Amino acid sequence: MTVGSTSFDVIVVGAGIVGLAHAYEAAHRGLKVCVLDRDAACVSASIRNFGFVTVTGQGAGDTWRRARHARDVWAELAPRAGIAVQHQGLNLVATRDKALDVLQAFMQTDMAQSVNCALWTAEEAARHAPELRLDQAKAVLHSPIDLRVESRDAIAQLTRWLAEQMQVTFRFGEAVLEVATPKVVTAKGQLHAERVVVCTNADIHGLYSALFAKHQVQLCQLQMLRVQPAGDLRLNASVMGDLSLVRYHGYSKLPEAQALLEQLQQEEGESLAQGIHLIVVQSADGSLVVGDSHHYGASVKPFAQDDVDALMLRHMREALNIGDYRVTERWVGIYPSAPQTDCFIEAPDAATRVAIVTSGTGASTGFGVAYDTFADW
Structure with missing residues (x-):
């Protein structure tokens, strides 16, 4: 797949661990995926954390369930992607x-x-x-x-593996200005996708800021x-x-x-x-x-x-x-x-999802969140 492609089944906005998890889940389901990120590489929370995939102590219910699922995905993907479990x-x-x-x-x-x-x-x-x-x-x-993985290395290794082995297209250094699925407008042009997932982490005043405000983020x-x-x-x-x-x-x-x-x-x-x-x-x-x-x-x-x-x-x-x-x-x-939720998955329209982890547990739960996003969509 070439970077010049402009039409995809799924576009993911954000290349942190939650975005990468959604890219994996979509590609795993046989979909053609593109990940957009405004930075030249992942430089934010996903590479600054412990790399500690924590199940024990997560909140009962959805958060624990998602962490349990995510742990198994990490254990499966780590050797395939060359990621060392420390x-x-x-x-x-x-x-x-x-x-x-x-x-x-x-x-x-x-x-x-x-x-x-x-x-x-x-x-x-x-x-x-x-x-x-x-x-x-x-x-x-x-x-x-x-x-425990070395997050500053693991994110780059996972990105490379998704590109090479699951044919996910990555467009770094390309800020998303507007999402109006199937249209996605970036600072460099216009792309199209049947579905769009927004995983913009701490950019609470950017895309879909009203949803961040709704959850008091x-x-x-x-x-x-x-x-x-x-x-x-x-x-x-x-x-x-x-x-x-x-x-x-x-x-x-x-x-x-x-x-x-x-x-x-x-x-x-x-x-x-x-x-x-x-x-x-x-x-x-x-x-x-x-x-x-x-x-x-x-x-x-x-x-x-x-x-x-x-x-x-x-x-x-x-x-x-x-x-x-x-x-x-x-x-x-x-x-x-957020004060009341560890994560929210919102549907501003039938073809768009906004998936944000609001508890600092992206590495621990991200793959579980992604599974839930696509489970009934």
């Missing part, structure tokens, strides 16, 4: 009795039991995951299902770091802590989470105020990606705060037997966030 699983260290209460309640849910989660004692965790700092641990939730800015341990530290799985239990809805919606939240408000008020919860993942070179914080608004300042980074690094030190380390990179990411 590590598998999740270890969430509970250091408070009330955090243990939440984990014990979570272990009674289908979300935990269906993927064979285990609740390790500190002694068991020390055998399985010696990288964890366990002197204050009450227990460790282990999930075997979650995956604002922007969320997060801070992240790359850390190089001085010693030979190897993670067996991604790492989280108590703060994750009051943020991820699969835990935080459990009745037991309220008591933990009240305790954390007393003991970790500043971390909660900065929207911090700990995630640590590891890259092939041994470096760690550490985060993250969350700050919300109609617009967000492009400046990272050193005191926020310091808090995240403190949580990292409390979670890992890391020893000396140095920070090698710092960056911010931005994604759309």
Whole structure:
């Protein structure tokens, strides 16, 4: 398929992970697909995140179901697209009795039991995951299902594979000015498609801005770091802590989470105020990606705060037997966030869909969202 083609079965606007997932789903169904993106390459949230395909802890219902589906798609596509899975699983260290209460309640849910989660004692965790700092641990939730890829590489690799193996046309550096399906007007001309899917992530004032307003979407800015341990530290799985239990809805919606939240408000008020919860993942070179914080608004300042980074690094030190380390990179990411929904799929007309993940879970749920978009369309 040539870049000069102007007629397609499906046009996808946006080449982040949610857009790529829709391109895959459409191509998988035998459709002729074109992806448009205003940037010369994917440079936004999809390459700035953890690459952590998280099932465990996602909200019950559609979000968990979509994450479960997406995880299996990632596991299937990664070897075909040359994407390395850096590590598998999740270890969430509970250091408070009330955090243990939440984990014990979570272990009674289908979300935990269906993927064979285990609740390790500190002694068991020390055998399985010696990288964890366990002197204050009450227990460790282990999930075997979650995956980690290097997002800054994986997005480009997935794009290349879709182009080469599934004949998806990519037109980068081509801003979309208007969608009036079957017509799509860009800064470089006019294209046609029987169906159009808009996946424009944080461009909340652009195409279909009224739908973003309908869902009260604002922007969320997060801070992240790359850390190089001085010693030979190897993670067996991604790492989280108590703060994750009051943020991820699969835990935080459990009745037991309220008591933990009240305790954390007393003991970790500043971390909660900065929207911090700990995630640590590891890259092939041994470096760690550490985060993250969350700050919300109609617009967000492009400046990272050193005191926020310091808090995240403190949580990292409390979670890992890391020893000396140095920070090698710092960056911010931005994604759309809505107060009442993790995602919306809207149909402004019969031939157009607007599919936006509004919870920062695009890598974790995007393939599931795409499946739902096409399931009844």
